[in-house]
Amino acid sequence: MTVKLGVPSKGRLMEKTFEWFGARGVTLGRAGTEREYAGLVEGVEGVELILLSAGEIPRELAAGRIHLGVTGTDLVREKLSGWNARLEMLTEMGFGQADLVIAVPNAWVDVGTLDDLDAVAAAFRAAHGFRLRIATKYHRLVRDFLRENGVADYALVDSQGATEGTVKNESAEAVADITSSGDTLRANHLKILEDGLILRSQATLFRARKAALDDAGRAAMAALLRRLRVD
Ligand SMILES: Nc1ncnc2c1ncn2[C@@H]1O[C@H](COP(=O)(O)OP(=O)(O)OP(=O)(O)O)[C@@H](O)[C@H]1O
Numbered sequence: 001m002t003v004k005l006g007v008p009s010k011g012r013l014m015e016k017t018f019e020w021f022g023a024r025g026v027t028l029g030r031a032g033t034e035r036e037y038a039g040l041v042e043g044v045e046g047v048e049l050i051l052l053s054a055g056e057i058p059r060e061l062a063a064g065r066i067h068l069g070v071t072g073t074d075l076v077r078e079k080l081s082g083w084n085a086r087l088e089m090l091t092e093m094g095f096g097q098a099d100l101v102i103a104v105p106n107a108w109v110d111v112g113t114l115d116d117l118d119a120v121a122a123a124f125r126a127a128h129g130f131r132l133r134i135a136t137k138y139h140r141l142v143r144d145f146l147r148e149n150g151v152a153d154y155a156l157v158d159s160q161g162a163t164e165g166t167v168k169n170e171s172a173e174a175v176a177d178i179t180s181s182g183d184t185l186r187a188n189h190l191k192i193l194e195d196g197l198i199l200r201s202q203a204t205l206f207r208a209r210k211a212a213l214d215d216a217g218r219a220a221m222a223a224l225l226r227r228l229r230v231d
Pocket residue numbers: 010011013052053054055056071072073074075096097098178179180181201202
């Protein structure tokens with residue numbers, strides 16, 4: 001039985017993951033064209049590369065359909081309740097660093113903290129007859145964070161991309177999204193609340209606790225982890 005390794009299928013996470021494995025003597029690559037999601041592995045026996053959306057990797061690991069997977073800690077925490085019981089974090093990989101934050105328009109000069117947001121949210125509802133909208137794709141993490149911080153009078157609006165644009169487009173008043181350099185927030189005239197950091201994330205190698213392996217698979221897993229120096 002081969003060890004199934006799930007890696008993001010595109011963009012910076014895929015490229016950096018290939019580099020990270022390459023630096024440890026394991027060559028990962030695409031088989032065929034850019035649109036083909038089969039992978040190649042060289043330098044270690046018995047390992048199969050599966051290219052997947054970064055957002056699907058947590059669930060594939062939890063279901064035991066892949067044995068190892070690379071994705072952001074933000075996506076694992078968002079997609080899996082009780083993630084720790086289902087996945088084991090093997091190593092942080094030192095790239096894909098990003099912060100999940102709550103941001104509001106720069107023009108809201110009186111709003112700098114979550115308490116201010118809470119106050120504005122109540123006033124907003126009274127004035128407009130609907131709740132202040134926060135656009136995000138991180139529903140679980142944002143709801144938990146706002147509940148813990150006593151902010152209740154809001155509605156989440158689902159946004160699967162270009163989230164910072166929702167304020168200008170008037171489909172939300174605030175956003176909860178990933179920021180790295182801060183360029184996207186600045187370009188969209190948004191500021192992070194002083195206590196608005198929900199979590200810090202980076203690309204991480206995870207192992208599925210549930211995925212079964214036979215003797216040959218266990219030997220391949222041990223050899224791979226030795227090579228990656230995470231055993
Ligand atoms: N600007 C950024 N800099 C560094 N890491 C980032 C940045 N934006 C997102 N990430 C991280 O990259 C990972 C993948 O992000 P995202 O879900 O946006 O990927 P995607 O390319 O849209 O993937 P999918 O195929 O799932 O749609 C997440 O863990 C996220 O934290």
